[in-house]
Structures are given as structure tokens and as C-alpha cells.
Amino acid sequence: MAARIQIPAAAKRGEVIEVRILIQHPMETGYRVDHVGKPVPKNAIRTLTCRYNGVEILRAAMSPGIAANPYLQFCTVAEASGELEFSWTDDAGTQESARQPIVVSG
Amino acid sequence: MTRSPAIGAAALALALGAAVLPSGAAAQARPIPPDQVRSGVTFLAPDQRALQQDAFGNPGLLWVERGERLWREPAGAGGKSCANCHGDGAASMKGVAARYPVFDTKAGRLFNLEGRINECRTAHQGATPFPYESEALLSLTAYVAHQSRGMPLAVAIDGPARKHFESGEKLYTQRRGQLNLSCAQCHTDNWGRKLGPEPISQGHPNAYPLYRLEWQTLGSLQRRFRSCLSGIRAEMLPYGSPEYLDLELYVAWRAAGLEIETPGVRR
Numbered sequence: 001m002a003a004r005i006q007i008p009a010a011a012k013r014g015e016v017i018e019v020r021i022l023i024q025h026p027m028e029t030g031y032r033v034d035h036v037g038k039p040v041p042k043n044a045i046r047t048l049t050c051r052y053n054g055v056e057i058l059r060a061a062m063s064p065g066i067a068a069n070p071y072l073q074f075c076t077v078a079e080a081s082g083e084l085e086f087s088w089t090d091d092a093g094t095q096e097s098a099r100q101p102i103v104v105s106g
Numbered sequence: 107m108t109r110s111p112a113i114g115a116a117a118l119a120l121a122l123g124a125a126v127l128p129s130g131a132a133a134q135a136r137p138i139p140p141d142q143v144r145s146g147v148t149f150l151a152p153d154q155r156a157l158q159q160d161a162f163g164n165p166g167l168l169w170v171e172r173g174e175r176l177w178r179e180p181a182g183a184g185g186k187s188c189a190n191c192h193g194d195g196a197a198s199m200k201g202v203a204a205r206y207p208v209f210d211t212k213a214g215r216l217f218n219l220e221g222r223i224n225e226c227r228t229a230h231q232g233a234t235p236f237p238y239e240s241e242a243l244l245s246l247t248a249y250v251a252h253q254s255r256g257m258p259l260a261v262a263i264d265g266p267a268r269k270h271f272e273s274g275e276k277l278y279t280q281r282r283g284q285l286n287l288s289c290a291q292c293h294t295d296n297w298g299r300k301l302g303p304e305p306i307s308q309g310h311p312n313a314y315p316l317y318r319l320e321w322q323t324l325g326s327l328q329r330r331f332r333s334c335l336s337g338i339r340a341e342m343l344p345y346g347s348p349e350y351l352d353l354e355l356y357v358a359w360r361a362a363g364l365e366i367e368t369p370g371v372r373r
Contacts, residue, residue, distance in 0.1 A: 002172060006162045024168040026322070068322035069165045 005086065005100040011078035013106040019050070020073045021086055021098075029064040043091045045070065053082035078104045134263070137294045137360060138308055145364050146307040146372055149298075154319070158371035166248060166317040166369020169241075169324045173249025176242060182233025188246075191230065196253055203251035203366055204259055207355045209267040216270045216351045219247045220326065238345035244324045248315045251368035258365055259312055261358040274356025277349055283340025289353075304373065310361035311354065313370020320373060327354055 006020040023045065030042025042064060050058040057076050081104045087097035136143075147155055158164055177188045177195050192198040207218040217225065223246050224235035236243035263271040278289045292301065293309030300306070314327040321329075328350045332342045343349055 002168055004162060004168065004171070020162060022163060022165060022168065024165075024172075067319075069168065071163055071165075 003086065003096075003098040005084070005098055007084060007100055007102055008078075009101075010103045010105065013078060013080075013104050015078045016075050017078050017102075018073065018075055019084065020071070021050075022069065022071045023048075023088065024069055025090065027064060027066055027068045027070060041091075045088050045090045048072070048086065048088040051085045051087075052076065053080060078102065080104055134359075136362075137290065138297070140363060143310070143361065143364060144308055145312055145367065146310055147313065147367060147370060149305045149307045150371075150373065154371055154373065158313075158367065164317070164369060164371060166315070166324055166371065169245045169248045169315070170252045170369060172241070173245035173247070173252075176246050177249060182227065182231035184230075184232050186231050188226070195249060199250045199253040201254050201257055203254040203368065204257045205261055207261065207270075207351060207358060209262070209265070209270065211266060214266075216267065216348075216355060218327075218351055218354050219250055221346070221351070223247060223250070239326060239329060244315050244326060247326070248324060248369050251315065251366060254366045255368060256365050258363045259358055259361050261355060261362070263355065263359050267355065270352045270355050271359060273349075274352035274354070277353050278356050278360075283335065283338040285338040285340075287338045289334070308361075309357065310364055311357045312361050312364040313367035313372070315368065316370035316372055318372050324369065327357075 002024045004022040006018075008017050011017050025045055026043065027045065028040050028043040030040070032040045034040055044064040044066070045062045048058075048060040048062060049056055058074055060072065062070065081102060083099050083101045085097060085099040087095065089095050147158055150158075161167075174195070180187045180190075188195065203219060206222070207216050209216050213225070220238065220243055223243065227233040227235050236246070261267075281288045281291075289309060292306050297306050297308045311327050314330070315324050317324050318330075326345075328345055331350055331353060332345075335342045
């Protein structure tokens with residue numbers, strides 16, 4: 001599984017920046033069957049957090065009602081150079097993370 | 107429906123019959139006149155169009171990125187990657203998808219991009235072919251096709267490809283399934299009209315592999331064929347069957363001049 005993260009590569013201190021993340025995940029509802037009729041087990045991302053230099057700035061409680069390959073967008077204030085780290089856990093117990101650096105000037 | 111399907115099909119057969127000349131693509135009458143050919147993206151709602159054009163948010167780009175990683179990953183007995191022979195895909199694969207499916211005179215058969223990738227794997231990398239519709243094959247195909255984004259489709263239908271083209275045309279215009287419909291009855295005779303709540307597209311292959319919201323994932327052109335066949339309650343052929351390849355060649359010619367949009371987004 002993979003993820004795409006978009007934040008401005010450079011920002012001014014105090015500037016409001018837009019953060020976007022797209023995660024490759026099937027978000028299985030548990031209500032589907034495969035081509036031979038066997039139920040596909042529920043497997044959706046449950047929690048997703050975003051840490052900015054170690055400080056949690058976003059926590060999302062997600063559910064199978066969200067479409068596959070979820071896309072999230074939010075704003076935060078650029079405070080210091082460093083990185084944004086996303087981590088998420090799904091029903092199958094898989095933990096994944098992705099990070100993106102940010103440079104803050106001023 | 108005001109237009110009789112039988113009359114429409116007969117008129118089409120006449121039009122095609124009259125146009126079969128021994129020369130190439132230029133002489134062949136197009137079922138949809140070139141100035142009316144429209145990509146499937148133009149039948150979408152504005153938000154769905156925006157999603158395809160979004161250079162970050164288009165979900166198909168997740169597969170393109172994975173394809174780029176696979177491009178550089180060694181595989182098979184020789185431990186060679188695609189990049190070892192082809193170098194940077196962004197340069198070497200530019201324009202390739204625009205001329206596929208292509209007839210390979212050395213191998214003596216027709217290849218689509220998926221088939222070519224698997225041929226490379228078995229013949230040059232000494233690796234096992236990827237199963238059709240596997241994540242890996244979809245990703246590599248999407249990566250290769252993405253390099254031709256914005257370039258017009260232009261397949262060759264003359265010479266040895268001719269018999270495949272004619273077979274594809276026959277498949278396209280042949281009624282089948284419990285609903286007794288041909289591809290042409292929807293996508294040539296009735297495009298732009300509604301099928302239930304949805305407009306009928308012209309059925310062009312210029313954005314494949316593409317992300318279909320109904321599938322919630324990326325899928326190949328053959329998956330789309332299978333969906334259509336299932337919709338008209340016809341028997342679905344297995345992935346990779348020669349009939350699908352011929353049909354791929356015919357629909358690619360039918361869409362000549364349309365820009366490649368891979369990875370597309372559709373309903």
C-alpha cells in the first residue's frame with residue numbers, strides 16, 4: 001500500500017498551509033462477496049493521525065462508510081521546519097506510515 | 107427509443123461495407139465522424155472531470171507511482187529491471203501507448219501493453235508473467251501508458267494487423283447476450299443519450315487503465331469489456347483472450363486522434 005502527501009515544500013512562519021493525503025486502501029465494508037461467493041472480510045482504516053514534529057495535529061476516526069483509497073484535506077499553521085508524519089491502522093492490524101518534510105522560513 | 111436498432115445496424119453495416127478498401131486508416135470510414143469523436147471524460151460531471159485532472163488527487167496516480175517503482179525493480183533469473191534495458195521510462199515509453207495494440211511481425215501476433223509487458227518479463231527477464239488484472243500488471247501498464255498522456259491515439263490497421271482489425275469490427279457490431287445488443291448499438295448509434303440516469307459514452311479506450319468509481323480501483327480495458335458484456339447478459343470471455351485483443355485494436359482505431367488520459371477517472 002502506498003500514500004501520496006502534498007504540502008507546500010516551503011512556507012513562511014505563521015502561514016496557514018493546506019495538507020492533502022491520498023492513501024491506497026480497499027476500505028472493505030465486510031458486506032461484499034468475491035467472485036465465488038465467499039465473504040470478503042471487513043478491512044477499513046480505523047484511525048489516522050498526523051504529527052507535526054512529534055506533536056499530534058490531526059486524529060481521524062474512520063469507518064467503512066468512507067470510499068476506497070481515502071483522500072483527506074485539512075489546514076494547519078506552519079510553525080517550524082521539520083516533517084509531517086502520518087500513521088494509520090486498519091482492521092487487519094496493519095500499521096503504516098508516511099512522512100513529508102517541510103521547510104519554514106522567517 | 108425513436109431510432110430502430112435493426113435499421114441502425116443495417117445502415118451501419120452498409121456504411122462499413124461500402125468503405126472497405128484495401129488501403130489503411132485514412133480510407134476507412136469512421137463510425138463516428140472525427141469531428142464528433144469525444145473522450146469519455148466529456149460525459150462526466152464537473153467534479154469527476156476535476157478529479158481526473160487533479161495532478162495530486164487522481165487516485166489512479168497511486169498505481170502509476172507503484173508502476174514507476176516496479177519499473178526499476180529487478181525481476182526474474184537475470185535480475186534485470188525494465189530500466190536496465192529501457193532506461194528512464196519517462197523518455198523511452200513516451201508515445202508507446204498511442205500505437206498499441208500493435209502487430210509484432212517477429213512474434214506473428216497482436217500485443218496490447220499488458221501482453222507486451224508480460225512478453226518482456228518471460229522472454230527478456232526470465233520472470234513469470236503477471237496475472238491479468240493483478241495490481242502489479244495494472245501498475246506497470248498505467249505507468250507506461252501515463253508517459254503518453256496528451257498524445258493522440260494512432261494505431262496501425264493495415265498489413266498483418268488488418269485481419270485482427272476486421273475481426274474486432276465484427277465483434278463490435280455483432281449482437282450478443284440475452285439483451286441481444288452489439289457494442290455499436292449503444293456506443294455508435296446512441297451515444298449521448300441516457301441509459302437509466304447515465305449518459306452513454308462513445309466507448310473510447312484512451313484513458314485505460316483507469317480508475318472507475320464503481321470498481322473503487324484501477325481496471326484494464328478488458329475489465330471494462332467484461333463489465334459491458336455482463337451488462338447485456340452475454341458470456342464473458344476470459345482475460346487475455348484473442349477476441350478481446352482484436353476488439354482493443356478496433357476501438358483504438360475508432361478513437362484515433364483522441365488524447366491519452368491515463369490514468370482516467372470514470373463513473
